[in-house]
Amino acid sequence: MxxxxxxxxxxxxxxxxxxxxxxxxxxxxxxxxxxxxxxxxxxxxxxxxxxxxxxxxxxxxxxxxxxxxGGPESHQKKKRKSESVDKDPxxxxxxxxxxxxxxxxxxxxxxxxxxxxxxxxxxxxxxxxxxxxxxxxxxxxxxxxxxxxxxxxxxxxxxxxxxxxxxxxxxxxxxxxxxxxxxxxxxxxxxxxxxxxxxxxxxxxxxxxxxxxxxxxxxxxxxxxxxxxxxxxxxxxxxxxxxxxxxxxxxxxxxxxxxxxxxxxxxxxxxxxxxxxxxxxxxxxxxxxxxxxxxxxxxxxxxxxxxxxxxxxxxxxxxxxxxxxxxxxxxxxxxxxxxxxxxxxxxxxxxxxxxxxxxxxxxxxxxxxxxxxxTVKLRKEEAVTRVKTPVVKPDTTVLVPGIPGHSSAVSITSRSQKDRKRKPGDKEASIEDRLGAMDIDLPKVPIKGGLPQTDSFAVLLVQGLESNDPNILNRVFQTKNESLIKKTVQRIPVYSVIPLVHELAKRLQGHPTSAMLMVRWLKAVLVNHASYLSTLPDLVPQLGSLYQMMETRVKNLQKMSRLNGKLYLLVTQVAASEIAQRSHTNQEAKLVYEEESSEDESGEEEQNSDSDDNWEEGEEEANEGAELGTSDSEEEMNVDKVNGDSDGESEDESDDD
Known part of the structure; x- marks a missing residue:
């Protein structure tokens, strides 16, 4: 076991x-x-x-x-009745x-x-x-x-x-x-x-x-x-x-x-x-x-x-x-x-x-x-003490604890006053009146927002951690206000930090919705009490289980983020294609412009297409024409030269004459 x-x-x-x-x-x-x-x-x-x-x-x-x-030894002496114990030997x-x-x-x-x-x-x-x-x-x-x-x-x-x-x-x-x-x-x-x-x-x-x-x-x-x-x-x-x-x-x-x-x-x-x-x-x-x-x-x-x-x-x-x-x-x-x-x-x-x-x-x-x-009958023993309770007389002056020589005294009520029952019409004195009667100078500390409330989250959180009351802790941990969480964590005493971390680590292993809330509390604890946690000599074993649990939680986070990215791309592409289909539903043109020479242009295009089909023959004819042109031009140049020479000679001859 x-x-x-x-x-x-x-x-x-x-x-x-x-x-x-x-x-x-x-x-x-x-x-x-x-x-x-x-x-x-x-x-x-x-x-x-x-x-x-x-x-x-x-x-x-x-x-x-x-x-x-394996059983009692043979050479062991026989025990006396006072030493014998009724037990498994x-x-x-x-x-x-x-x-x-x-x-x-x-x-x-x-x-x-x-x-x-x-x-x-x-x-x-x-x-x-x-x-x-x-x-x-x-x-x-x-x-x-x-x-x-x-x-x-x-x-x-x-x-x-x-x-x-x-x-x-x-x-x-x-x-x-x-x-x-x-x-x-x-x-x-x-x-x-x-x-x-x-x-x-x-x-x-x-x-x-x-x-x-x-x-x-x-x-x-x-x-x-x-x-x-x-x-x-x-x-x-x-x-x-x-x-x-x-x-x-x-x-x-x-x-x-x-x-x-x-x-x-x-x-x-x-x-x-x-x-x-x-x-x-x-x-x-x-x-x-x-x-x-x-x-x-x-x-x-x-x-x-x-x-x-x-x-x-x-x-x-x-x-x-x-x-x-x-x-x-x-x-x-x-x-x-x-x-x-x-x-x-x-x-x-x-x-x-x-x-x-x-x-x-x-x-x-x-x-x-x-x-x-x-079934259980506990034996209650009376405490043995030599201290005697002193008898206080009615005319005795009792000084309150504080500075030596304090002049304020507490009036001792007589036994008859204690035994006297309060009448229905009498009002019981409040604590403030009793403190005022004692003439004690109380420091006047201005409190923003009035007197501190006993049901504040910080007080409830400390009470829940000390008593391990799940009802109180559930009431505190259900809040989603990050500002309230931060202020609550700031006001708790330092001796409640480690129990709070342990309680949060235990609740992090529960339902995912509860884990999301606990992460906010844990973040506030680590941010506000990091200096205190760093001074603890046994911080590693204290936070070891929390670290191990968080490591197992985020083990598949990278793969899930990649899958999330791929799914996001697919969803956005599908949404974009649906929007594109909706925008191109009407494919008919609202206005068509036609030029007057559209038939001529079509005829020219047909001719151009025909010329394109017979582009080899056209090129050959052009080449032949070019060759003929060059030959004709050369012949004309030769004729001109001959004629020029003859004219020049005739002019010279005429001049000589």
Missing amino acids: AAAGAGGVYEALPPPCSFSPGRRELLAVSGLDGRIAVWDSRRGALLREYVPSAHLSATCTCLAWAPSR QYDLLTIGTATGTILLYSIAKGELQSKLQAGGHDNRVNCIRWHQDNGFLYSCSDDKHIVEWSTQTYKVKCKWKADNSGVSSLCVSPDGKMLLSAGRTIKLWDLESKTLSRQFTGHSTAVTSLMFIRPPGESQSSSDTTGLYFLSGAVHDRLISVWQVRTEKKERGAVLSFTLADFPVSVDLAPSDSKDEPLKLAVVCRDGQLHLFEHVLNGNHKKPLAPTCTVQIATSGSDEDSTPKPVPILSAGFCPDKESMFLYYGSSMQPLIEQVALKTDETHICLVRDVHK
């Missing part, structure tokens, strides 16, 4: 708790103050209570039971992980701390602890991105390696003890002998808090065949339990099956099947306090998420004044060895109520009515 602690991304989860394996006879519960209580599941009696020395500064973050010892050692990175080994039989694992280990919060069934090694993971292998014989670090770029939130050892699963936002399969990465699985956008191997039916625990080996995983703010198959032949990374939930899981337990035809049983407790039971036969891929076969809820019968039943949250659940009944842990960590219930899965919804107020 997996249970996660509180702190960081685990703020929404209850304190860690864990049933002992096997017969589920012990339940270890951690309180909000770090106290560890071990309860008897069958009798509901408190067996042990351990208070760590640094329980206020190093609260418990995870719990894990060590493997069974096979499970004695409880492992406690703390927020400072220290791992504690607590012995239930002795009621004391057996060992402390610290040197060379983690320097940040421990998120998960798992034991090896055979060699007795201990594996732990932390927010410091590392996995540590501890030797329980020497209580020292045997091996340490970096497993992820962000914090590692969960671990699980395979049934044959040769493989180790680790998960942050990515699930990785490691070979324990060589500490090398074998496979990697992706499918969760937030930190994985539940990891569990599912052994195939009909195979022994030490079998090394991983062909039919499955494992399941659940993450924070993820309402699905994914089932993966560890295959050596195919390299499929997607989940083969998923179980749908009403809220994200806080506790998971599994009852494996004994045969291939028998379905496995899965019990998941969600954050809303409901238990969901699933029954399914693992036989390959299943695309559609499976709904729970049965949902269990506990409610009160109602008091005398108010007859309305009120729900009682279930905090954890564990299957009994018969697989037909379960141990339910509900109530609170101060006084847990543990009950063994036989459930019938043929009913889709089961509501168990329990009178919690009569």
Whole structure:
């Protein structure tokens, strides 16, 4: 059974708790103050209570039971009646992980701390602890991105390696003890002998808090065949339990099956099947306090998420004044060895109520009515104090706190005045009149717009974050006015910035319309409180889940923008063609102009066309004409020359004469 602690991304989860394996006879519960209580599941009696020395500064973050010892030792001395403890003798050692990175080994039989694992280990919060069934090694993971292998014989670090770029939130050892699963936002399969990465699985956008191997039916625990080996995983703010198959032949990374939930899981337990035809049983407790039971036969891929076969809820019968039943949250659940009944842990960590219930899965919804107020009988101890309350006489002058020597005094009313009942006609003095009677100089601060309203968005937002009231938060987050969002974010105190970011990150994973509103709030937070966020030393793990979720959201943004551009071009072209068709509907000319010589021009065109057809003959005739012309001109020139010469000679002759 997996249970996660509180702190960081685990703020929404209850304190860690864990049933002992096997017969589920012990339940270890951690309180909000770090106290560890071990309860008897069958009798509901408190067996042990351990208070760590640094329980206020190093609260418990995870719990894990060590493997069974296989029965009591033969050479062990017989215990006295005062030392005997009614418990399961096979499970004695409880492992406690703390927020400072220290791992504690607590012995239930002795009621004391057996060992402390610290040197060379983690320097940040421990998120998960798992034991090896055979060699007795201990594996732990932390927010410091590392996995540590501890030797329980020497209580020292045997091996340490970096497993992820962000914090590692969960671990699980395979049934044959040769493989180790680790998960942050990515699930990785490691070979324990060589500490090398074998496979990697992706499918969760937030930190994985539940990891569990599912052994195939009909195979022994030490079998090394991983062909039919499955494992399941659940993450924070993820309402699905994914089932993966560890295959050596195919390299499929997607989940083969998923179980749908009403809220994200806080506790998971599994009852494996004994045969291939028998379905496995899965019990998941969600954050809303409901238990969901699933029954399914693992036989390959299943695309559609499976709904729970049965949902269990506990409610009160109602008091005398108010007859309305009120729900009682279930905090954890564990299957009994018969697989037909379960141990339910509900109530609170101060006084847990543990009950063994036989459930019938043929009913889709089961509501168990329990009178919690009569069952729980808290023992109220009177505080022992030596301080006595002073007796104030009527003539005593009491000075109000403030500057020493303050002259304003509070009048002490006599007992007769206190006991006197106010008549119907008397008016009760207001607070302003009472302050004026005390003669206290109040600073006059001009407030724009009158007195501050108690129902302002900044006040409501802080109240909703502190009380985790969804009604108040929904009222605030529904606004779409960016100016109002900006002013509200500016007025909230700095200690509410990180809870606001976590609430926005959780709501961003909801409906797309809600995500659009949350983006405006997130933008205002990052713009107005960037200086405060930059001073936080653990800013990366605080905003890691938000960054990872935003990265998965915008993963396909580039492809979608390209598709949007292509569709826009197509739509605009279709619209333009429709407009063009509408504008060219009337093709008839409104006015035609004809010239008078159109027939002559047509005749000339016909002649020109004829001449064009016989253009070769025309050119030949022109060439011949040109040759004849040149010859004729040459002959005329020769004749002229002859005549000229003769004329000149005759003229000369005449002159001589």
